[in-house]
Amino acid sequence: MKQVNKSIPKIDGMGLAKGKPAFTDDLTDSNAIIVKVLRSPHAFARIKNINVDKAVKYPGVECVFTHKDVPRNVFTRAGQGYPEPSPKDKFILDEYVRYVGDEVAVVAATTDEIADQAMKLIEVEYEVFEAVLDFEKAENNKSVIHPEKESYTMFPMGFDASKNIACTYDMHIGDVDEVLKNSEVVLDKTYYTQAQAHVAIETHSSTAYIDHYERLNIITSTQTPVHLRRIIGEALGMPINKIRVVKPRVGGAFGGKQQIHGELFCALVTLKTGRPSKCIYSRKEVFESSFSRHAMRLNIKIGADKTGRLKAIDLRVLSDTGAYGEHALTVFMIAGSKTLPLYNKVEAVRFGGIVVYTNHTPGGAYRGYGAIQGNFALESAMDELADKLNIDPIQLREMNMIKEGETSEIFKIMGEGGEGTAQIIESCKLDYCLKRGSEMIKWNSKYLHKKINADKVRGIGMAIAMQGSGIPNMDMGAASLKLNDDGFFNLLIGATDLGTGSDTILAQIAAETLNVPVEDIVVYASDSDLTPFDCGAYASSTTFVSGNGVRKTAEKMKNLIISEGAKHLQINVEDTIFDGKTIKSKDGEKSISLKEISKGWLYHYGQGQEQLIASDSYVGKKSPPPYMAGFVEVEVDTKTGHFDILDYTAVVDCGTTINPKLALGQMEGGLLQGIGMAVYEDVKYNKYGQMLTNNLMNYKIPTREDVPNINVEFADSYEPSGPYGAKSVGEIGIDTPPAAISNAIFNAVGVRINDLPITPEKILMAMKKKEQKK
Amino acid sequence: MKINLKINNQDKIIDIRPDEMLLEVLRKNGCLSVKHGCDTGSCGACTVLLDGKPILSCSYFAAKADGHSVTTVEGVQNKVEKISKYLVDEGSVQCGFCVPGLVLTTMGMEKELNNPTEDEINHYLSGNLCRCTGYVSHTRAIKKYLEDKK
Incomplete structure (x- = not known):
């Protein structure tokens, strides 16, 4: 492989570093009207009266919208497949406001200051209701968060708004109760995972204008341009052939931009005024009024025999989707479907639970997407079992985990909101990951713990994880390649680079297939008018799904060059080869360079002139999981509970790394986000439902001073169904830190923190409690 | 109000509002590399050099920069x-x-x-x-x- 498995520089890296205007707010018309949103101060209320007269008359105000002025079409803001697996429970603006920060009115003015002033002039009278702020008390609460008649789901998912239930799901294989009853050891534990904020450094940004064809153009920082076009059309009740969505560079996303945000408001304003508009969220709005990770309660029962062979796993989940149901069902299902197949040798397995509405900021897509929550419960419980049975945690996993050539029935049963797709695991180097990782961190000499001095103890812990590679039989990635004179190509892709480097690795895949230098592949991506369909960047899909789409497209182009080249050289197609530079007969007698023939095809072959263009698409027949083992060493101060993470070691099987440096970046970034969730980050509310952590002073993401030694290695692995053997790598890195760190803390000081984040305070309190019991 | 600002070695006289932050003034004057990431001086995306020293332009009054020299990556x-x-x-x-x-x-x-x-x-x-x-x-x-x- 010449172009693949090679760490070429990210093709847009230097331009971005040099500050070229590339992000939404950089590309906005300087005369754009400023769009701002008046937001609810109440967690749950009905707008009894709203008077915008003073605001409308304020000089410089262009227009004001309330729920009375906008189409009342129900939709979901989740950018997912279609039919959408999220409840349709959102209106552009509604008479009900369901969380602090929910939209009340949209104001458009010539400047920021005028828009701010105008918002103050809007008079709103609310009927305030009792809010549902404890997700464990949401079901059947007397406060019904979605009393409206219109909300519905596109297929049955247990949606029952009268009970505050967004969706439910249950599955089982075998008789779990019976197997648990007959198990020699049964573990029954409950874990809690918190809401986490994405904190992409670019806030949600969008701009809109009407072009000279009188079509609505939206430039927006999104992961899913085509879903966005569909949703905007649905919400506004306008044909989507009147809408173009362009994704420029995106300043980080992590799932946060897999929902629509200000795009609708820009669209409303621009359609009404005919003028360009822009809506740039403040950091406070991103925290309060976008989305965060679904908080969950996970109850897990594991049955095993005394030697550590797992017999049954029963995972029951309660998930908090907040005020609206974006990704409610799918995130919740993935807590099971992307964790439980790790242990495929059980006799019985059960997964189920409910997702409830509360008056919190909505839950949404976030890297890991349920798997990190499920992983915390499963991999913490595995260590609890190991402790109970006095077995080394690595050995317990080795005995029970999935191996190459095996399958799990869960793949067939659980999919993206519905049935899944059966698959045999053709690449799984978990055994190597465990072996290598334990060597790297020196498990054998460090397990279980080591006393450093009178107060400090070091502990070591680990966890394994899996993710997926796209959604099989549903999500599609397509590409086109166009040959230009001088023999270079335009690669047009719908795939959505969020800073992940997908433009680069997709160019590498095209270059590899055509056997040309990457410089000869010019990428243009994510423009709903110009690029082929791609579902977008989510579900760890781009490398595998879009990558296969690009590979197929490049193969088509190669065949086209050969067949059309054969015609020109007047030789048989079967006797023609193309080596990336030259088209020639096998005997070498006739040949022409790509540079020359491409000029001829476009300029001077007369009736032989033609544009060579190839396009193909790919839908996965399977979703090969990447796997990893994560190991962590912590040092705990037994006097204070304070702890430092000394070392995080990860060994990853993501198949071939198309670009090893960029894959490493995905892993390192994912690990630190996972560490952030494990120990620092927590979206908190007060008793009124107001978010306490609505800025970067109160919500702390890791800084570069918080980074432990991070050591990542990739296993030598090849996934036959992937492009050049590749699987995904975008999400897997985030999954292990919560469980691995919790396990390490337990191994250090003997207390287990079952509710995230793991803080010194919780550790100290648990240690005191344990001492009192003695 | 008017201030004298040297932006990337070019002397400029710029009309600003007294409450305007340097970040907004720089973006309005074509320095689009200077980014708005938070509202609390926490993220560093708006960093510029003021007389050669890094400052956070989101929380620095443009008026305070009067008579000083600002460098962004454009310069x-x-x-x-x-x-x-x-x-x-x-x-x-x-x-x-x-x-x-x-x-x-x-x-x-x-x-x-x-x-x-x-x-x-x-x-x-x-x-x-x-x-x-x-x-x-x-x-x-x-x-x-x-x-x-x-």
Whole structure:
């Protein structure tokens, strides 16, 4: 492989570093009207009266919208497949406001200051209701968060708004109760995972204008341009052939931009005024009024025999989707479907639970997407079992985990909101990951713990994880390649680079297939008018799904060059080869360079002139999981509970790394986000439902001073169904830190923190409690 | 009100509002590399050099910059390219939104610290947040850059 498995520089890296205007707010018309949103101060209320007269008359105000002025079409803001697996429970603006920060009115003015002033002039009278702020008390609460008649789901998912239930799901294989009853050891534990904020450094940004064809153009920082076009059309009740969505560079996303945000408001304003508009969220709005990770309660029962062979796993989940149901069902299902197949040798397995509405900021897509929550419960419980049975945690996993050539029935049963797709695991180097990782961190000499001095103890812990590679039989990635004179190509892709480097690795895949230098592949991506369909960047899909789409497209182009080249050289197609530079007969007698023939095809072959263009698409027949083992060493101060993470070691099987440096970046970034969730980050509310952590002073993401030694290695692995053997790598890195760190803390000081984040305070309190019991 | 501001070595007389922050004034004057990331001076994406020293332009009144010299990456493209080559080679320009600010702070660090240790580097740059990379590739790149410069 010449172009693949090679760490070429990210093709847009230097331009971005040099500050070229590339992000939404950089590309906005300087005369754009400023769009701002008046937001609810109440967690749950009905707008009894709203008077915008003073605001409308304020000089410089262009227009004001309330729920009375906008189409009342129900939709979901989740950018997912279609039919959408999220409840349709959102209106552009509604008479009900369901969380602090929910939209009340949209104001458009010539400047920021005028828009701010105008918002103050809007008079709103609310009927305030009792809010549902404890997700464990949401079901059947007397406060019904979605009393409206219109909300519905596109297929049955247990949606029952009268009970505050967004969706439910249950599955089982075998008789779990019976197997648990007959198990020699049964573990029954409950874990809690918190809401986490994405904190992409670019806030949600969008701009809109009407072009000279009188079509609505939206430039927006999104992961899913085509879903966005569909949703905007649905919400506004306008044909989507009147809408173009362009994704420029995106300043980080992590799932946060897999929902629509200000795009609708820009669209409303621009359609009404005919003028360009822009809506740039403040950091406070991103925290309060976008989305965060679904908080969950996970109850897990594991049955095993005394030697550590797992017999049954029963995972029951309660998930908090907040005020609206974006990704409610799918995130919740993935807590099971992307964790439980790790242990495929059980006799019985059960997964189920409910997702409830509360008056919190909505839950949404976030890297890991349920798997990190499920992983915390499963991999913490595995260590609890190991402790109970006095077995080394690595050995317990080795005995029970999935191996190459095996399958799990869960793949067939659980999919993206519905049935899944059966698959045999053709690449799984978990055994190597465990072996290598334990060597790297020196498990054998460090397990279980080591006393450093009178107060400090070091502990070591680990966890394994899996993710997926796209959604099989549903999500599609397509590409086109166009040959230009001088023999270079335009690669047009719908795939959505969020800073992940997908433009680069997709160019590498095209270059590899055509056997040309990457410089000869010019990428243009994510423009709903110009690029082929791609579902977008989510579900760890781009490398595998879009990558296969690009590979197929490049193969088509190669065949086209050969067949059309054969015609020109007047030789048989079967006797023609193309080596990336030259088209020639096998005997070498006739040949022409790509540079020359491409000029001829476009300029001077007369009736032989033609544009060579190839396009193909790919839908996965399977979703090969990447796997990893994560190991962590912590040092705990037994006097204070304070702890430092000394070392995080990860060994990853993501198949071939198309670009090893960029894959490493995905892993390192994912690990630190996972560490952030494990120990620092927590979206908190007060008793009124107001978010306490609505800025970067109160919500702390890791800084570069918080980074432990991070050591990542990739296993030598090849996934036959992937492009050049590749699987995904975008999400897997985030999954292990919560469980691995919790396990390490337990191994250090003997207390287990079952509710995230793991803080010194919780550790100290648990240690005191344990001492009192003695 | 009017202020005298030298932006990237060009003297300008700029009409501002008294309450305007330097960040907005710079963006209005074509320095689009200066980014708005938070509202609390927490993220570092708006970093610029004021008389050669890194400051957060989101929380610096434009009026206070009257008579001073501001540098953004637009004004030091060659230097930025030198540092960024190391960042790009390490794969540490992911979304890139925070990178102009990071590069300018690195330039400030070069002036202030002689032979900084890894801890000193991370301390000096800690105000420049990045959510994509996990920072480790930044550190590798900047260490290499400083090493090669010797």
